[in-house]
Amino acid sequence: MLSVRDLETRFVTRRGVVYAANGVSFDVGDGEIVGIVGESGSGKSVTISSVLGLIRPPGAVVGGSAMFDGTDLLKLPGRALRHIRGARIGFIAQNPFGALNPILNIEAQFANVTRAHGRADRATIRQNALEMLKRVGIAGPERVLDGYAHELSGGMAQRVVIALALLLNPSLVVADEPTTALDVTVQRQILDLIAGLIREGRRSMLIVTHDLGVVAQYCDRVVVMYSGRVVEEGPVATVFTRPLHPYTLALLRAVPRRGEPIQALGGRVPDLLSKPVGCAFRHRCAFAKPRCESETPEIRPVASTNPLGRTVACHLDVEREVPALAAG
Amino acid sequence: MPLVDLRNVFRSFRRPDGSSVWAVNDVSLTVEQGQTTALIGESGSGKSTLGRLVLGLLPPDSGTVSFEGVNIAGLPRPEMRRLRARLGVVFQEPYESLNPRLTVGAIVEEPLIIHRPALTRAERRARVDQALREVDLDPQVADRYPQAMSGGQQQRVGIARALILEPSLVVLDEPTSSLDLSVRAQILELFGRLRAKHGLTYLFISHDITTVEYFSDQVIVLYLGRVVERGPTPEVLARPRHPYTQALLSARLSVDPTVSPPHFPMTGDPPSPTAFIPGCPLVGRCPLEVSECSKAPVPLHAVGVGHEVACIRA
Amino acid sequence: MSSLALSRPGIVRRNLGLWLGLAIVFGLLLAGFFLPLPYDPIKPDANAVLEPPSAAHWFGTDNLGFDVFSRVIAAAQRDLPLALGGALVAALIGVPLGLATTLKNRASNLIMRGLDAFQAFPLLVLAIALVTLTGNRLEMVVLAIIVIQTPRFVRLIRAEGLAIRESRFIEAAEAMGASPARILFVHLLPNVSGVVMVQLSIAAANALTVVAALSFLGIGVSPPTPSWGVMIQGGARLMTSGEWWVSLFPGLAVFLAVMSLNLIADELDIIFERSSR
C-alpha cells in the first residue's frame, strides 16, 4: 500500500540546519494499521508530513521515495498529489479545533473537500456528509452540519474531522496523534471508532503517537523512531513483548508500574542540529560499544525472527545482548 | 490533625458572557502529613482549581481551607505571604513557569531572598548549589537561562525552587504531563526519591491514572468539580465502585499487546461546566443510570475502609 | 542568552541590520554636530541660486542660495534629537502607566477609556493644533510627540503586561510569596524590556516623520534654522518646475533616518523573540 524508503527531510532555521528525518524507511501493508511511535523530536510527525507533501519552506524533503499504489508521492507534481490527498489518503489531525475552519460552517467544509476532488451538487454533498456523520456516531448530524466548529465538544469535533477524512472513501488513512488533545474518557471512544472504521472498510492506517498503549492495543505493526531514524520495526505483538533495540526496551520499561521501582532512561534526546554520526542513542544506551560512536547502524533484519519481518538498527547482537523486558 | 483540610469548599468562575462555571462544588478533603494524595480527573474536573485553593492563590466562594490548622481563606496578605514559605508548587509547563529573563541560579534562589533575608549571598549560593544537586543538576547550570535547557532539566529547576525552603506541602500540578515518556520516568523517580529522603507530603494533581497508581497513597476522583470517589489508591483502583472511576481505568491502555483492552462503559463527552446539574454529574454518560440519579446529588458514603463513593448504585 | 548578549563574537555579522541601522542614525547625528560643513547653513549666497548638484554644491542650492548639503547635515542637529528625545520621554511616561493599567482596578479602566477616546483623533492634526495653539515653540514639538507616542506605549505595555501577568512564572512567584513590588520589578519589567526597546525605535521613527511634517507646515521652526521638513517645503513648489534637488535631498535624509530606525526595530524584534524562546 505505502512504501517509504530512505526519506530525508531537513529544515533550515536561524540556528542551523535541523536534520529532522534521516533515511526513514517503512511499509504499510493492505488492511494494516501501522503505528509510528517516538518521543518529541524523533521525527515522527515530520515523516508523515513529508509523505503527504505538507513540508513547506524552510523545510524540504531532500531524498527518498514514498510509493503509494505504484506512484512515488515525493516526485508527484503538486496538482496530482493534491488529488490523492483527501481522496485516496485521508488525514486525521491532532487537534480538531486547530484543524477545522472556525469561520465556515461544517457543511461548507464538507462541500469544499468534496469539490476539491470532483463535481457534486449541493444535495448530494449534504446527503453524503449526513451519512458520514452518522457513521462516526454523531446523533444529530443536521444540526452539526449547519453549525460551526466552536459549538462542538472536543469529541464531537474530532468525529467531524474523522468524517472529513473518510468522506471520499480513502484506502489509506494517516492520523497524527488523533486523541492527544482529547479528554481521557473521550480518547478511548475515538480510538475504538477509528479502529472500527478502518477494519470495517478494509483500509490501511498509519498512526503517529507517543502513547505506547495506543500502539499496543490498536496497531498491527510498529515503527519505533529516535532522532529522525527508525530504530526498530516489526509486529506489535512481538516488538512490545520482546523489544530488540535498547531504546524500545528502555521506553517500555519507563512505563510506571505499581509496586515496581521505576526504571528511568537517563539523559535526553539529542538536538538534530548536526547530522548524526554513529548511533544517536549511544549516549543513553546501557550497552553502547566503541563501534556505536563512529558507525551509524543500518536497519537490518533480525535473523531468527525473519519470517515475522522484524528489523532493528543496532550494532549489538540484539537477540543475545539485549535483555528481556521483564528482567531487571 | 491533617496537614490540609478542606470543608465544603465552593468556587465558581464568572465567564465573560455572564454564565458561571462551578469549578469546585462542595468539596471536602484532607491531605495527611507524609502521604501522597492524588487528585485525578479530566479537564474541567476542578482539580487545578483545587490545587490553587490549597495554595491560597484563589479564595473559595464559601467553605474553609485549612493548612496546618489555620484557615487560610481569610488570612491577611502579609501573613499569607509568610505562610507560603511552607508551601511549594511545581507546575505542568516547566518552561512557562520559569522567568526567561532570570538565570537558573536566580530562579532557585528567589524563595531564599523572600523568606530567608538573614542569609548572606554566599550562604544562599551554597543552598542553591545543594538544591540543584538534589535534583541531579550540575550546579554550573546556575549561570544558564531556562530556555537553553531541555524540558526535563527545566522541570528539575522548578522542583529545586519548590523544595529549597523545605516546605511541609508540595503541590504537584500535572508535573509530568508535558514531558516525554523517558523524561517523565526520570522526574517521577526523582519525586519518589525526594519524598523518601525528606518525608515530603505531596498533593499530586493528574489526569493520568497510570502515574497516580504508581505514585500515590490516597486518590480522590473528581468529576465536574465534585468528588465522586476516594480512598486508598490500591483499594480504589483495584475495586473501583463509581462508574466514572471504572471508565477512567478502562480508558487506560496497557502497553502489553497480549492484554486485550477492557470493555469501555461510557459514552459521550463531559457536559458543559456551565450547565446546572441537579443530580449526579455523570447522568447521560453512565451505563448504570436509573431515574433517581438525576434528582438529587448523591452524597459520598463508605463502601470500605476509608473508601467512599458518591453513587447510588454502589 | 541574556538580554542581548552583545559581547558574543559574531554578533555583528548575525545582526547586520541592527548595526547598520545604528551606524546610520548615529552617523547622521554625529555628522550634524561635528562634521565640518562646506558652507554656512544659515547664510545664503545670493550669487548661487537654484544651482543643480555639482562639485561645488553637492546637493545643489535652493531658491535663496542656501547650500542644500550643508543644511541637510546641519538639520540632523535639530530633527534627530527632537524625535529621539520625544520618543524617550514618551517611553518613560508610557511604560509605568502601561504597567499600572495591568492592575485590574477602577483607575486603570479610566486610563484606558481616556486613551480609547484619544485614539479616535487624527493624532498628527492634534499635534499640529497643540503646537500652534501654544505659541509655536520648539518645546511644544516634543510635547506633541509625547502626546502622540505615549498612548502607544501604554497600550503596548498593557497588552504585554496582561499577557505576562497570566503566565505561569508570575503565578509561581505569587505562590512563593513574592511581594507585588518584586513581581513588578523582577518578573514583569524585565520581560517587557524587549518590546519597550522595539517600540522605542518604532516611536522614534514615527516621531521623526511627525517632526518633518510639522516643520513642513512651518510649525515649531523659525527660519532660517535648517530642518528637513522646512527644506522639503521650500522645494515643494519647485517640483512643478523641475528643480527636484531642493526637496529630494532633505527628503532622502528623512527616509534614511526613518528606515534605519525601522530596521533597528525589526532586528531587535527578532533578537528578543529568539532570546526568550
Place this chain on the structure above:
Amino acid sequence: MANVVQANSDAQSSPAPVAAQQRVAKPSRSGGFLRLVARRLLLIPISMFFVITFSYFLVEMMPGDPALAIAGTTASEREVTIIRQQLGLDRPFDERYASFIAGVVQGDFGISFFDGQSVRESIFRFLPASLELMVLSLSLAALIGISIGAMAGYFRRRAPDSIARIGITALQAVPEFLIGLLLIFTVFYLWRLAPPPVGRLGLSDSYPDPVTRFLFIDLIIAGDWDGLVSALHRALLPVLTLAIGTAAYFAKVSRTTIGAAMESRQVQFARACGLSEFMVLRYALLQARTPILTYAAILIGTLVGGASIIETMFAWQGLGQWGLASIIALDVPAIQGFIIATGLFSMLVYLALDLLVAALDPRVTHE
C-alpha cells in the same frame, strides 16, 4: 478600539483556551450580537464626552491672552473684545465649560472667527470631498496592499516575501508629503501624465449643482461627463499619493497575518484534505480577515482629517485642508468643531468595525 484589539488577540490565541471554550453551550447568536451592539452604542456618549472635553481644554491651554494671540498684533481693541466675548473669557470657567458642552450637544459649534461661517455648515461642506478622497485611495491601497501582503504571506520566507518585506519597510519610511512631491515631479513635471496639483476641477470646468456635495456623484447627476473625466484626472495624484503610503500598512499587516495563517494547523489540514492552493489561500485570508479589517478601520479613522497635508498640497478643498487652515489661523471654534467631528467620525468607524467583525465571525457573539 480596545474591544477590537482584544477580540482579535483572543481569536489568535493558542488552541488550548479555545478548546476549553468549545465545551460551553453557545448563547443564542442574535441575542449576543444585540447585546454587543447595545454595549458599544452606550460607549459612544462616554467617549464623546472625553473628546469634547479635550477639544475644550486644548484651546484653554493657550498661553497668555488667547484673544490677543488670535486677533494678532494688528487688531483693534474692539476686535479683541469681540473675540474675548465670543470665547467667553469674560465669564467664569465652569459656566464657560457648561455652555460649551450644551452648545456642542445641540450641534452648535459656533461661528468661525476667520470667515464668519457656521462651523457646522463648514464641516458638512468640506466632509464629502474628504470622504471621496478616502474611499478612492483606501480602496486602491487595500487592493494593492492586500495583494502584495497575500503574496508575501503565501511565499513566506522565500524570495517574494523578502522583496516585499524590504519594499514595505522602505515605503513606510517615506513621509506621505514626500511621496506626493515625488509624484508631482515625475507624473506631472517629467511625464506630463497628470494635470497640475491645483484643485479638483480645471479652470475651464464648471462646478455642478451641489445635490449630494460629493463632486463625483454631482457630476454624474448633472451628466457632465467631461467634467467627471477632468475631476478623475485631477484626483489621480492625490489618490495615488495616499494609496501608496497606505498600501504599505495594508501590505504589512496582511503579510504578517496571512503568513501566520499559512503555517496554521487549519491550513495544514485543508492541504491534507486535498484542497486547491487557491482554496487554501482563501482559508488563510478568512483567518487574517479580522486583523486586516481592524487596520482598515484605523486607517479610515485617521485619513478623514488626517490627510490634511495632502489635501492642502493638492488644494483638494476637503475637511482636512479646512481644519489645517483653521488651526494655523487659530480659528478656535473651527478647531473645536474639527476635532469633535473627526473624533465622532472615527468612533463611528470603530463601532461599524466592531459590529462587522462580530457579524462576520461566528465566534464573536459574546466577549
